[in-house]
Amino acid sequence: MNVVITPTMVAQVVVSGILAGGLYAMVALGLALIFGVMRVINIAHGPLLMLGAYTTYFLYAGLGLNPFLTVPISMLVLFAVGLLLQRALVFRVVDAPELSSLLLTFGVSIAIVNLAQLAFTSDLRAVEYITGSWVIGQLAFSKSRVIAFAFAGALTALAFLFLQKTRLGKAIRATSQSREVAMVCGIDVRRIHLLTFGFGSALAAAGGALLAVIVAIQPEMGQVWTFKSFLVIVLGGAGNYPGALLGGMLLGLVEQLASLFLTTQLSEVVAYVLLVVVLLVRPTGLLGGRQT
Amino acid sequence: MRRAFLAALAAAVAAFAIYPEFGTGYGVRSILQVFMWIALAGSWNLVSGLTGYVSFGHVAFFGAGAYAGGILITQHGWPWPVASLGGGAAALVLAAVIGGPCLRLKGPYFAIAMLGLNEVLRALVSYFEGLTGGGNGLSLPTLDASVPIYYVMGLLAMAVTAGTYLIITSRFGLRLMTIREDELAAEAMGIDTFRHKMYALLLSAVGPGIAGALTARDQGYIEPISVFPLATTITMIVMVLFGGKGTVWGPVLGAVVLFVAQELVWARYPYVHPLLFGAIIVAVVLAMPRGVLGLLQIKYHLPRTI
Numbered sequence: 001m002n003v004v005i006t007p008t009m010v011a012q013v014v015v016s017g018i019l020a021g022g023l024y025a026m027v028a029l030g031l032a033l034i035f036g037v038m039r040v041i042n043i044a045h046g047p048l049l050m051l052g053a054y055t056t057y058f059l060y061a062g063l064g065l066n067p068f069l070t071v072p073i074s075m076l077v078l079f080a081v082g083l084l085l086q087r088a089l090v091f092r093v094v095d096a097p098e099l100s101s102l103l104l105t106f107g108v109s110i111a112i113v114n115l116a117q118l119a120f121t122s123d124l125r126a127v128e129y130i131t132g133s134w135v136i137g138q139l140a141f142s143k144s145r146v147i148a149f150a151f152a153g154a155l156t157a158l159a160f161l162f163l164q165k166t167r168l169g170k171a172i173r174a175t176s177q178s179r180e181v182a183m184v185c186g187i188d189v190r191r192i193h194l195l196t197f198g199f200g201s202a203l204a205a206a207g208g209a210l211l212a213v214i215v216a217i218q219p220e221m222g223q224v225w226t227f228k229s230f231l232v233i234v235l236g237g238a239g240n241y242p243g244a245l246l247g248g249m250l251l252g253l254v255e256q257l258a259s260l261f262l263t264t265q266l267s268e269v270v271a272y273v274l275l276v277v278v279l280l281v282r283p284t285g286l287l288g289g290r291q292t
Numbered sequence: 293m294r295r296a297f298l299a300a301l302a303a304a305v306a307a308f309a310i311y312p313e314f315g316t317g318y319g320v321r322s323i324l325q326v327f328m329w330i331a332l333a334g335s336w337n338l339v340s341g342l343t344g345y346v347s348f349g350h351v352a353f354f355g356a357g358a359y360a361g362g363i364l365i366t367q368h369g370w371p372w373p374v375a376s377l378g379g380g381a382a383a384l385v386l387a388a389v390i391g392g393p394c395l396r397l398k399g400p401y402f403a404i405a406m407l408g409l410n411e412v413l414r415a416l417v418s419y420f421e422g423l424t425g426g427g428n429g430l431s432l433p434t435l436d437a438s439v440p441i442y443y444v445m446g447l448l449a450m451a452v453t454a455g456t457y458l459i460i461t462s463r464f465g466l467r468l469m470t471i472r473e474d475e476l477a478a479e480a481m482g483i484d485t486f487r488h489k490m491y492a493l494l495l496s497a498v499g500p501g502i503a504g505a506l507t508a509r510d511q512g513y514i515e516p517i518s519v520f521p522l523a524t525t526i527t528m529i530v531m532v533l534f535g536g537k538g539t540v541w542g543p544v545l546g547a548v549v550l551f552v553a554q555e556l557v558w559a560r561y562p563y564v565h566p567l568l569f570g571a572i573i574v575a576v577v578l579a580m581p582r583g584v585l586g587l588l589q590i591k592y593h594l595p596r597t598i
Contacts, residue, residue, distance in 0.1 A: 041400045043348075043407075092578055098399040099344050100577050103533065106348065107573025110526055114567035223522070224411070230404045265419050272412045276393045279401060 005260065008138045013260045017253035019145040023207055025248025026152040027225060028232035029159060030203030032244045035233065036176035037196040038094050040101040044085070044109035045229055046222030048201045051112065052078050052208025053217045054120060060127050060212075067129045067213050071151060074209040075202040082201025086194050094193060109226070116219035124216040148210035155206050156245065159199075163241065172196055231275050237284050308446055312439045320442050324510070326551050327445040328503050332524070333531040333543035334452035335499035339492045340529075341537035342465065344472030345399070347493075349406035350528055352390075352413050353383040353500040354507075355519040359417060361505025362430045362514050367423075372437065373444065376505035383501025384494055391493045395486060398475070414520040429515030432508065441510045445503065449544075452499045457540045459495075468492055469538065523566065530569045533576045536583030541598050545584060 031045045042048075055074040059065045065073075085108065093101040130147070133140040163169040174182040175192045183189050207225070215221070232251050236243020251271060258270035312320050332354065340346045357379030364375040394405045417424045424430060459465040470478040471485050479485050508514045527550070535546025554565060580587055588594060 041404065089574060089578070097344070099346055100581065102346050102400055102403050103529070103573055104577045106529075107570045107577065109570070110573065111567055111570030114564075114570060118564070118567065227404065227408050227411070231408075234401070263419070265415050268415050269412050269419075272408045275405065275408065279397055279405070280393050 009260060010257075012139055013256045014253065015139055015141065016145075017256035018249060019142070019149045019252070020256065021249035021252025022149040022152040022156075023210060023248075024228060024232050024251050025245045026156045026159075027204055027207035028229040028236075028248055029156060029241060029244045030200035030207075031226075031229040032233040032236075032241055033172070033176075033196050033203070034200040036241070037172060038090075038101075038193055039098070040090060040094060040105065041098075041230065042090075042197075042200065043102065043105040043226055044112055045200070045204050046225035046227075047109045047112040047116075048078055048081065048222070049204040049208040049211070049225050050116060050217075050219060050222030051081065052205030053212040053221065054116065054125075054208075055205065056209040056212040057125050057127055057217050060129070061125075067127050067209070068147060068151065071155075071206055071209040074205045078205030078208075079198040079202040082198040083194060085201070086197035090197060091190065091193060109223070113219050113222070120219060122218055122220075124218050126216050127212045129213055142214075144213045148214060151206070151210055155203070159203065160241070168195070172199075228271070231271060234275060235278055305450070309443075312442055317438070320438055322551075322555065324438065324442045324445050326548060327442070327449040328507065329527070329531060329547035329551055330449035330544050331445065331452045331499045331503045332528045333535070333547045334449070334456055335496045336525075336528040337496075337532045337537060337539075337543045338452075338456060338459065339489075339496035341532055341539070341542070342459070342468040342472060343489050343492050345395070345489060345493075346403040346529075347406045347496070348403050348525060348529075349409040350496070350500060351520055351522065351524040352406075352410045353386060353497040354504040354524060355410075355413055355417070355516075356386045357383045357501030357504030358508040358514050358519040359424055359430070359504075360501070362432055362508040363423060364505075365432055365509065366430060372435070372441075372505075372509040376444065376502050376509065379505025379508075380498045380502040383497040383504070386501075387493050387497035388490075391490050395489045395493060410520055410522065410525070414516045417516045417520070425515075427516065429513055429518075430508075432512045432514075434512060435509070438510065441506050445506055448499060448502055448506070453540065453544055455495070456543075460538075460540055464488070464491075472538070526566070526569055530572050532583075534572055534583055536585030536589075539583070539585045539589075539598055542583050542585045549584075 027045075027049060031042060034040055034042050034045075052074040055077050056067055056070045059070040059073060060067045089104060089108065090101070093104050130144050133142045134146065135141075163173055171182065171187045171192055172195070174185065174187060175189055175196075179189055182192070204225075208222075211217075211221075228251065232247035233244055234247070235250055236245070236247030251274075254274055255267045255271055258267040262270065308323065311323065315323075332350070335353075336347060336350050357376075360382030361372070361375045361379035364370040364378045365372055370378065390406075390409060394402055394409075397405055418426050420426075421428075459468070467478065467483045467488050470481070470483060471488060475485055504519060508519070511518075531546035531550050532543045533546070534550060535544065536542030576583060582589070585594075585598065589596070589598065
């Protein structure tokens with residue numbers, strides 16, 4: 001590339017990276033919760049995010065609701081979907097070898113994507129609610145992304161507050177540290193599993209609802225988010241919830257920097273190489289795994 | 293029982309061998325597809341069915357083989373049978389490169405790392421336009437070689453199935469299955485698990501590589517979307533799970549039954565068919581983890597090595 005890279009461009013990319021990273025962190029926290037508590041990697045995490053985006057779209061297009069007000073509704077709807085999935089299918093494989101839960105959620109993910117294709121068609125849809133940017137100095141802040149970042153930050157903070165302060169949150173953390181000990185302490189582990197799957201799905205839905213305002217919505221938008229969320233929790237350390245925040249920011253920054261110094265096409269390759277390198281050099285993630 | 297089975301097998305092979313003499317073009321192409329799916333499903337079974345390391349990105353080897361074969365044919369003028377071996381070699385190299393880091397990862401980490409690999413290859417192929425034609429794809433010189441490709445693909449399907457039989461009945465196969473059942477115990481028993489998983493991955497990459505190159509030659513045109521679809525990985529997995537993972541004939545059974553079902557019924561309802569694939573995976577995992585063959589094995593006391 002012959003383009004000269006100025007400090008402003010780098011600063012702009014850092015801004016974009018942090019804005020994207022906030023969303024990554026929130027969505028990945030959902031996957032991390034489910035993985036931490038049940039040792040299940042939910043391959044359907046991204047497709048659940050897609051359902052959240054569609055919920056927001058239909059509330060906006062059908063009822064004319066402000067898309068940002070639909071975030072809690074999408075979360076509630078997908079919380080229910082998450083409960084249903086866990087109650088009907090996933091709880092059966094929690095104790096089975098990892099192969100079973102991987103394949104099961106993979107099957108669920110295929111089914112969700114194709115149901116969405118049947119129900120909503122593959123047409124691209126968009127929520128054109130807010131466009132343009134705020135310009136501060138030489139830096140542009142995309143309005144929709146800034147608002148999404150604020151929402152994601154607030155929801156992530158709420159989630160951490162919930163995990164730290166409430167009885168239910170403590171029970172979730174206890175279960176993720178040691179299921180047996182949690183059981184001995186009188187925690188209904190199956191109920192915790194059920195609710196955790198719901199919370200995890202709700203966080204994915206929040207990501208989908210916020211993305212709906214930013215990118216085009218289509219049934220296959222979700223899959224890549226399963227991979228990215230996984231990447232984030234590996235970067236931060238699987239089972240380490242604050243690690244998800246660091247991992248999210250890092251992924252956002254790395255992707256944006258890669259698209260500046262290389263090309264957009266290769267930013268995915270860079271993210272992949274990052275995953276492999278981190279897994280080889282520090283398999284427990286940057287913050288070390290399993291401290292909650 | 294065993295003799296009857298071998299006689300039936302020989303009769304089937306003979307029937308497929310003379311079929312192109314009097315079969316229709318459509319028939320030849322359909323059976324060619326069945327052969328391809330047997331080779332792909334059998335190959336996935338070698339790594340995922342035997343070692344329990346789920347590869348969600350196996351189509352990457354198929355696509356790598358397709359591009360290697362396509363490039364060797366168009367830019368270096370290799371005859372297609374040699375180029376298809378080149379496709380297998382390319383897949384082997386890819387497996388060696390990717391296996392080094394990825395197989396050090398346990399279970400789910402490996403699965404997701406493979407899920408990403410597919411997207412990465414697609415991005416790389418689109419990026420190196422000079423070599424691969426990028427998004428415009430790669431057109432191969434026209435050549436009607438359906439019948440020879442039919443035979444080669446048939447040989448490939450037979451080789452993969454025979455190879456699976458040899459592996460499952462060998463000590464090497466037992467070691468792979470020990471890794472699947474309990475990797476820690478396998479290591480404690482002195483099995484070099486990394487090296488065994490690596491061998492399994494290498495073996496499972498060759499078949500898809502050759503099949504990819506043959507498919508590229510047969511179709512005459514490849515593009516990133518057509519040779520790296522997640523749907524191909526899904527189909528391989530569904531076929532193996534349905535037939536019975538970790539068995540010799542499970543992938544064959546799954547490939548034949550599901551391909552026929554797809555041609556007869558599901559082709560009319562394009563979106564229902566992948567939806568059913570999702571449902572089959574869920575149903576098989578929950579209700580019959582060892583597939584149709586697993587059920588038959590229990591019901592008719594069949595040997596473990598079928």
